[in-house]
Amino acid sequence: MYYIHAIASISHQDSFRNSNVYKSLTPLSDDSDVISPDFKEFIPPAALRRLSPVLRMGLAASIECRNQVATDFDAIVVGTALGCLKDTEKFLSTFLTSTSDFLSPTAFIQSTHNTIGGQISLGLNNHAYNMTHTQNNLSFEVSLMDAILCLNDGKKNVLIGAADEKIDFLATVQPDLIPNEFPLSSGASFFALSPAKSEIAIQAVSTNFNATNLLEDIGTFLDVHDISMEEIDLLLHSNDDIEAHFSPKEAINYLDFTGFHYSASSYAVHVAHDFLKYRHMAKYALVVNDLCPGKVGITLITRDEA
Amino acid sequence: MEIFITGSGTISSIGNNVAESIKSLRDQQTGIKLGAFQALPNYRVGAVPFSNAELMEKFNLTTEGSRTALLGMIAAKEAFAGHSIDPTIRTGLISGTSVGGMDMSEKEYKNFLEGTNHNPLNYRHHASGTSSEEISNELKISDFINTISTACSSAANALMMGARMIQQGMLDRVVVGGTDGLSSFTISGFKSLMIFDDEWCRPFDESRKGLNLGEGAGFLVLESEKSLVISKQTPLAKLTGWSNASDAFHQTASSPNGYGATLSMQEALNVAGLQPSDIDYINAHGTATPNNDLSESHAIKSIFKDNIPPFSSTKAYTGHTLAASGGIEAVFAIEAIRQGLLYPNLNFSTPIEETGLTPQLKFESGKTIKHVLSNSFGFGGNNSTVILSAL
Numbered sequence: 025m026y027y028i029h030a031i032a033s034i035s036h037q038d039s040f041r042n043s044n045v046y047k048s049l050t051p052l053s054d055d056s057d058v059i060s061p062d063f064k065e066f067i068p069p070a071a072l073r074r075l076s077p078v079l080r081m082g083l084a085a086s087i088e089c090r091n092q093v094a095t096d097f098d099a100i101v102v103g104t105a106l107g108c109l110k111d112t113e114k115f116l117s118t119f120l121t122s123t124s125d126f127l128s129p130t131a132f133i134q135s136t137h138n139t140i141g142g143q144i145s146l147g148l149n150n151h152a153y154n155m156t157h158t159q160n161n162l163s164f165e166v167s168l169m170d171a172i173l174c175l176n177d178g179k180k181n182v183l184i185g186a187a188d189e190k191i192d193f194l195a196t197v198q199p200d201l202i203p204n205e206f207p208l209s210s211g212a213s214f215f216a217l218s219p220a221k222s223e224i225a226i227q228a229v230s231t232n233f234n235a236t237n238l239l240e241d242i243g244t245f246l247d248v249h250d251i252s253m254e255e256i257d258l259l260l261h262s263n264d265d266i267e268a269h270f271s272p273k274e275a276i277n278y279l280d281f282t283g284f285h286y287s288a289s290s291y292a293v294h295v296a297h298d299f300l301k302y303r304h305m306a307k308y309a310l311v312v313n314d315l316c317p318g319k320v321g322i323t324l325i326t327r328d329e330a
Numbered sequence: 331m332e333i334f335i336t337g338s339g340t341i342s343s344i345g346n347n348v349a350e351s352i353k354s355l356r357d358q359q360t361g362i363k364l365g366a367f368q369a370l371p372n373y374r375v376g377a378v379p380f381s382n383a384e385l386m387e388k389f390n391l392t393t394e395g396s397r398t399a400l401l402g403m404i405a406a407k408e409a410f411a412g413h414s415i416d417p418t419i420r421t422g423l424i425s426g427t428s429v430g431g432m433d434m435s436e437k438e439y440k441n442f443l444e445g446t447n448h449n450p451l452n453y454r455h456h457a458s459g460t461s462s463e464e465i466s467n468e469l470k471i472s473d474f475i476n477t478i479s480t481a482c483s484s485a486a487n488a489l490m491m492g493a494r495m496i497q498q499g500m501l502d503r504v505v506v507g508g509t510d511g512l513s514s515f516t517i518s519g520f521k522s523l524m525i526f527d528d529e530w531c532r533p534f535d536e537s538r539k540g541l542n543l544g545e546g547a548g549f550l551v552l553e554s555e556k557s558l559v560i561s562k563q564t565p566l567a568k569l570t571g572w573s574n575a576s577d578a579f580h581q582t583a584s585s586p587n588g589y590g591a592t593l594s595m596q597e598a599l600n601v602a603g604l605q606p607s608d609i610d611y612i613n614a615h616g617t618a619t620p621n622n623d624l625s626e627s628h629a630i631k632s633i634f635k636d637n638i639p640p641f642s643s644t645k646a647y648t649g650h651t652l653a654a655s656g657g658i659e660a661v662f663a664i665e666a667i668r669q670g671l672l673y674p675n676l677n678f679s680t681p682i683e684e685t686g687l688t689p690q691l692k693f694e695s696g697k698t699i700k701h702v703l704s705n706s707f708g709f710g711g712n713n714s715t716v717i718l719s720a721l
Contacts, residue, residue, distance in 0.1 A: 100576070106457060107479065116439050119518035132519035133582050133709065136428055137458065137479035142710020145576040151593060154576040154712055155487060158479045160459040166476045173494050196442070197450040233463070234472035 025225040025328055026175055030092035030216035032085040033294045034060060036209050036283050040088070046258075046299040049281045056283065058210050067147070074130060075143070076110040078189035081212035082140040083147050086183055090148055093216045095181050099153040099174040100144055103167030103186035105160050105286030107137035110191050140187055153179075161313060163188075164213075164290040165321035168229045171217055185214030186287035202284065204315075209283025213290035224297050227326040235320040239269050242312060245322045257306035258299050260292040263314050278311070289313035289321060296325040333493045333570070334553045335718070336563035337505075339408025340661040341401055342546030342648045343376035346389075347408055351658075352665050355647060355673045356693055362530065362542045362649050369514050373521075374530065376544030376649030377512055382433075395464035396431030396455040397511025397545070403468040405547035405657070406505050412563065415470050419502045419557050422474030424492050425462040425549075426484025426508030428653040428708075431455030433513045461509070474501055479653070481708030482615075483574070484508045485548060486656030489716050490572035492552045502557035507549030507657030516652065517543055523582065531618035531650075533643035534627065534689050536680040538618045544649020548657030550664070567664045570701070571602030571717030582709050583621050588629030590713040591615075595633045595703065598715035604701060606634045609717075611666055613659045613704040614689070616643020616675070617650050622707065627685035642675035642690040656706035656714065663702040663718045670697040 033039040036052050040061045058081070063072055066084040075083070082102065090097065115131035133139070138156035145154050153174065157167045164186035171184035189210045198208065217226065228249055235241050246253060253259075259275040261267060267275040278295065282288035289311055296309035306327065313321040338348055343361025345351035354361065366377035378401065380388060385400045393403065402425055415421065431453075438452040455461065462477040474495070478487045485508025492506035510516075520526040520543060527540035552569060553561060575597060577590025584591065599606065615626055623643075630638060644662055651658055665671060675689035700720045707713045 105459065113439075115519065116436060116515065117443065119514065119522075120436070120440050120443055125521075127518065127522040129519065129522035129524075132515075132522050135519070136481045136709050138481055138708065138710045138712055139581065141480070142576075142581055142712065145578040145711060146581065149578055151576050151578050151590060153574050154480070154710070155491075155574065156478065156480050158458045158477045159462070159475065160457055163459065169500075170491065173491075173498055173500075176498055177494065197453055200450040201454060231474065233466070233475045 025227060026172055026217045027220060027222040027225045028215055028297055029218050029222050030089040031294050031297055032088035033213040033291055034058060034081040034085055035211040035291050037281055044298045044302050046295050051280050052207055052283050054207050056207060076108055076134060077210060078108055078187050079140060079143050082187040083143050085185060085212045085214040086144045087147055089183055089214045089216045093181060097150055097152060097181050097183040098179045099182040100141055100150060101155045101167045101171045101184045102141040103157045103163035103287055104137055104140060105158060105163045105188050107158060108135050108139050109189055111135040113191055113193055161286045161315035161319055162231050162321045164287045165229050165231050175217060175219055180218055182217045183214060184217060185212060186290035187212035188285040188287045190285060204284050206279045206284040209285050211282060211285055211288060211291055213294045223327060224300050225326050225328050227324040229323045232320045235318050238314055238320055241320050242322065249324060251308060256308050256310045258296060258309040260296055261312045266312055286315060293323055293325060300325060300327045331497050332555060332568055333496055334558055334565040335550050335567045335569055335664060336553050336565050337409040337413060337551030338566060338661045338664050339405040340546065340548040340658050341378060341404045342651060342658055343378060343544055344647050348661055358674060358676060358693060360647050360676060367512050367517065370517050373517055374542045375512060376542065378545055391468060393464050393468040396461055397433040398427050398430055398509050399455065399461040399464040401511055401545065401547040402461060402465040402509030405507065406465050406469055406549040409549040409551050410469050410505055413551060413561060416560060419560055420473045421471050422501045422504040423462060423466045423471045424476045424478065424488040424504060424506045425465055426478045426488040426653040427458045427461055427510055428479055428481050428484060429510050429513050429516055430458035430461050432515045433511045436513055436515050471505060480712040481710060482652050482655055483706040483708035483712045483714040484653035486706035486714035486716050487574055489569060489660060490574060493569050493572055496552060496554045503551065503553045505549055505551050507547065508654040509547035510545060510652040510654045512543060512545040525619045527618065530677050531646050532677040533616035533618040533645055533675055534623050534682060534687060535678045536682050538620060538623060540619050541617045542649045544651040546648060546651045546658055547654050548661045550660055565721055567667050568719045568721060569716065570719040571598035573597035573601060574714045577711030577713055579711055584625035584707060586625060588625040590711050591626055591629035591707060592632045594713040594715040595629060598717050602717045607637055609639050609701050609703045610699045611672055611702045612639055612641035613663055613702060614641050614643045615705040615707045616645055618645060624682060624684060626705065627682055627687050631685060640672050640690040642673050644673055646676035659704050660716060660718060663704050666702055667699045667718060667720050669695060670699055671695050672697055
């Protein structure tokens with residue numbers, strides 16, 4: 025069991041410092057946008073002007089988690105599918121159109137994927153293990169696996185999260201590259217995990233990069249953990265076929281509430297946590313992520329009554 | 331649990347494979363040339379002298395991909411040669427990259443800006459994770475795929491992740507390393523930071539002004555002892571130490587005293603159960619930027635005190651291959667151990683005044699090299715160290 029001791033999400037839902045995001049889930053409209061906290065509370069004004077949305081979201085959510093646990097993290101693991109798109113596009117535009125020998129380096133510096141993790145280390149003055157994983161729709165799940173490796177290695181307080189940002193240009197490529205009708209979105213969800221007990225835990229996470237039969241995969245995962253679908257109190261998925269096949273007690277397609285970004289399953293885990301926390305009879309929630317064909321991530325979240 | 335290395339492969343401007351690369355190091359022959367990157371001909375870079383189409387044909391690649399993916403396939407295939415997919419060996423691939431498919435995206439985005447012939451399908455290789463999926467596809471590896479993107483420490487972190495997954499029983503065998511293709515994006519970026527030297531880069535020299543960029547890939551195969559019994563591979567060396575620590579000083583600059591680098595080297599020694607005096611050669615990060623080499627020199631002095639083993643940077647041969655560098659340099663470290671080699675640091679004449687360190691200056695063979703420590707430091711204060719050891 026990998027116990028959740030803090031959570032912070034910035035999303036298209038009213039999620040930041042909302043103690044029960046499950047209860048207040050609202051389907052997104054087409055023109056929905058991120059509901060941001062007041063970033064000035066977390067980031068000095070000079071830095072804030074320089075930081076793109078994904079950096080602001082990742083940094084604020086991490087600082088919020090740090091404030092909740094009141095101990096320094098001994099590992100920081102970040103997942104991002106597409107990284108710092110805004111700065112990447114900005115630097116592309118700059119060097120492709122400029123005739124000057126002197127370009128501003130800020131967008132280049134902030135374009136690398138691990139700017140999010142780097143900014144968190146700077147913001148928290150943290151010298152620990154600092155890792156960034158980028159694996160398309162499974163960026164959050166592989167990060168969660170790394171966090172679990174850290175906890176198995178003996179770390180006591182691991183920050184793990186995922187963040188991705190929408191830029192307008194994505195709409196230009198969506199018809200060709202993102203075959204999905206959900207509105208494009210942004211989001212960041214961060215968690216503090218520890219072996220020390222709390223109410224709700226991540227029990228297991230798995231990835232399958234060669235998934236030919238999604239429904240069978242889910243069955244296998246449940247078998248490995250000796251649980252049946254009847255015991256799952258809430259299924260959070262990204263594919264309505266799953267819900268139709270298994271007829272679980274309760275289910276949501278999390279994309280209705282997150283919109284489409286490749287690390288949206290991280291927010292589903294936040295929703296699962298709050299569901300279990302406030303639904304006292306509930307024990308298990310399952311997050312299934314198949315946003316890219318053939319690539320499936322499954323996360324089991326549990327109330328630990330032992 | 332011991333982590334065995336049973337394959338290695340590399341491609342860069344100094345060679346299409348391990349043997350050619352070591353020959354270039356032996357001959358003190360750099361791969362860096364003026365004008366080697368066609369789109370920006372006024373720069374000295376270490377380019378692999380083949381177009382993407384030529385790479386596919388020359389190396390018999392069957393999977394389409396960006397330059398980053400193609401270079402990765404070539405090195406990973408060399409590393410995996412002699413291995414086969416076996417359902418009883420859970421096999422993964424972990425690759426580090428910083429630019430992913432940028433070589434293709436930047437061409438297409440230029441079309442977008444100019445409003446001509448914009449084809450969004452050409453961004454399909456952009457995502458860094460996609461490059462690893464393409465490499466995995468070429469090797470038919472599918473049990474686990476992961477991409478690490480921590481700028482210039484990515485490949486070293488991929489080695490570390492692979493070793494930890496084997497240790498904890500999540501995988502039996504894993505292809506690990508890194509790859510990055512040259513792009514106008516990165517050349518323009520390092521130019522904007524004013525750490526791109528117009529002349530030959532001069533690691534650890536007082537007169538150093540910056541780096542020369544390069545491209546390439548370097549991959550290893552890591553295996554558990556259990557996997558070795560089934561795969562029947564002969565180990566080349568062992569991966570014994572690894573660490574990542576955060577400098578937490580500045581987004582791009584290293585702390586002047588090399589705090590993060592010191593933490594990283596010390597922790598890697600701890601993981602390996604070694605003393606500084608056990609290290610026979612250091613393959614330094616040594617990018618030849620004023621900041622890196624000073625900071626790294628201080629860190630090396632903090633760890634090794636007055637007993638600094640032979641050290642050198644091989645960046646003046648390959649150029650700085652960014653996310654690939656830790657993989658390529660791990661390949662060099664394996665051959666240093668197997669053949670008893672010390673690689674000379676090119677273009678050095680005067681020690682840095684503040685630290686006074688002189689790197690290895692001549693090629694030597696027939697040495698006893700049991701343990702090599704290899705550093706890789708990236709943007710974001712991301713400091714990594716791996717230690718490779720003789721069997």
